[in-house]
Amino acid sequence: MTEIRHIVFDIGKVLVHYDPDLPFSRLIPDETERKRFFETICTHEWNIEQDRGRSWEEAESLLIAEHPDHEENIRNFRRHWHEMVPHAYDDSVELMEALIDKGHDVTMLTNWAKDTFTEARQRFPFLERPRGITVSGEIGMIKPDRGIYDHHASTFGLNPSETIFIDDSPKNVEGAKAAGWQAVLFTDAATLRRDLEQRGIEA
Secondary structure (H helix, E strand, O other): OOOOOEEEEOOEOOOEOOOOHHHHHHHOOOHHHHHHHHHHOOOHHHHHHHHOOOOHHHHHHHHHHHOHHHHHHHHHHHHOHHHHOOOEOHHHHHHHHHHHHOOOEEEEEEOOOHHHHHHHHHHOHHHHOOOOEEEHHHHOOOOOOHHHHHHHHHHHOOOHHHEEEEEOOHHHHHHHHHOOOEEEEOOOHHHHHHHHHHOOOOO
């Protein structure tokens, strides 16, 4: 196995908790109705376009035109976004910072809307620790599309074969491998630590 010289972290569900149910369990108390709302209105497919760079104003307008009776909760998705990311995973953050302190080259690659990531930077100071971050909403590309991995590698001078990517999404992990990177699926910090140690990386 090629020696790893670069470590790239995803952020959501790896370093920072994300769960839209947190505010919406209050806003739409009925579980069946809430599930239907996320499956048919504020869907993952709708939300990922904000990660690709679409503005919230456009995103809301499109949905409100289709579902005028749900205007309030459509707007609530952005309005209550801060409640969806209530905390970081301390053990994951500790591991990432230990890797940096040991001298490892650490960067981040995230699917995240431009404006909400600006807010996240203010709330989670550890996001400033790595050498740099590629934010999908800032460049108009999202994982697992090949282009975003190539862009990140080019921007930060990474040799793909010497790069390991850490993400909670199997599709994004496979996207990294297709781009020539090494990659591991994140489940928890303890498992990640073992995965890195098996590849000769110690924090």
